[in-house]
Amino acid sequence: MVSATFNKIEMKPKEYKSEIKPVWCPGCGHHGVLASVYRAMSELGIQPSDFINISGIGCSSRLPYFVKSYKMHTLHGRAGAVATGTQLARPDLPVVVSGGDGDGFSIGGGHMPHMARKNVNMTYVLMDNGIYGLTKGQSSPTSRREMKAYITPYGGVEEPLNPILYMLTYGATYVGQAFAGNPKMCAALIKGAIEHKGFAYVNIFSQCPTFNKLDTAKFYRGLVEEVPEDHDTSDMENAMRLARRPDGKAPVGLLYQEDRQTLDEAMAGLVELVGGSADYDLKKIIDKNRP
Numbered sequence: 709m710v711s712a713t714f715n716k717i718e719m720k721p722k723e724y725k726s727e728i729k730p731v732w733c734p735g736c737g738h739h740g741v742l743a744s745v746y747r748a749m750s751e752l753g754i755q756p757s758d759f760i761n762i763s764g765i766g767c768s769s770r771l772p773y774f775v776k777s778y779k780m781h782t783l784h785g786r787a788g789a790v791a792t793g794t795q796l797a798r799p800d801l802p803v804v805v806s807g808g809d810g811d812g813f814s815i816g817g818g819h820m821p822h823m824a825r826k827n828v829n830m831t832y833v834l835m836d837n838g839i840y841g842l843t844k845g846q847s848s849p850t851s852r853r854e855m856k857a858y859i860t861p862y863g864g865v866e867e868p869l870n871p872i873l874y875m876l877t878y879g880a881t882y883v884g885q886a887f888a889g890n891p892k893m894c895a896a897l898i899k900g901a902i903e904h905k906g907f908a909y910v911n912i913f914s915q916c917p918t919f920n921k922l923d924t925a926k927f928y929r930g931l932v933e934e935v936p937e938d939h940d941t942s943d944m945e946n947a948m949r950l951a952r953r954p955d956g957k958a959p960v961g962l963l964y965q966e967d968r969q970t971l972d973e974a975m976a977g978l979v980e981l982v983g984g985s986a987d988y989d990l991k992k993i994i995d996k997n998r999p
């Protein structure tokens with residue numbers, strides 16, 4: 709299953725670095741995610757001019773600046789909506805969103821279920837650090853209750869959202885999770901996501917040592933556990949069971965993959981149905997079908 713028919717080229721991971729140097733804090737997990745993106749692009753042999761990297765707002769949304777590619781740094785929470793339109797306009801190219809937990813699940817929360825249920829043929833890499841980093845440390849939808857941030861000095865009063873369970877529930881056709889401290893696994897999942905035909909979601913635990921003192925790299929290392937080798941990635945029920953393990957461990961690896969009609973395929977079918985061309989007269993069709 710390959711999502712896009714881009715031209716292949718031989719480039720080393722470091723050759724995908726743009727002229728802009730990462731500005732993230734030392735020890736930030738996003739450095740590991742960036743290295744994984746370079747590695748995945750190199751392994752796929754993607755030509756930079758064939759790669760579209762879209763982001764919203766936040767520390768993680770800066771990632772496209774550091775990648776040699778076409779890119780759009782859009783509005784807070786709106787990367788998914790822009791990516792959906794971009795993918796429909798250029799279904800031949802890989803479209804990848806880079807963003808964070810606040811950007812994706814709070815401000816952009818209205819878009820997430822729809823990208824999944826419509827099976828937009830794109831990749832969503834979410835760097836989950838359980839905090840808003842760019843705005844200096846507010847709790848986010850994935851913050852644990854125990855985490856004290858300056859607007860929640862006594863800890864949170866809400867349960868955190870479970871990103872992979874959420875994505876499985878809404879119909880994402882590729883769901884994986886990794887820790888930024890394991891770039892090999894991150895790169896393999898990102899590569900698989902780009903190759904996948906459909907909405908691919910990759911959740912990456914990516915520590916913010918500056919503002920989230922609870923979810924450290926050490927904490928994530930102890931939290932994660934690889935999905936069992938015999939896990940059947942077409943088994944949705946088992947993927948959901950793994951996503952909500954009672955012992956609180958977080959599964960890493962590929963949890964679920966399914967082949968289903970994508971939004972661009974469905975739209976192409978519709979164009980075919982109304983006359984085989986995108987230049988159809990919509991008014992005529994509506995008038996003809998008016999009850």
Ligand code: SF4
Pocket residue numbers: 731732733735736737738767768837841842915916917918919
């Ligand atoms: Fe990374 Fe946190 Fe620094 Fe942002 S504030 S660059 S998320 S460590």
Ligand code: MG
Pocket residue numbers: 808809810835836837838839840841848
């Ligand atoms: Mg965040």
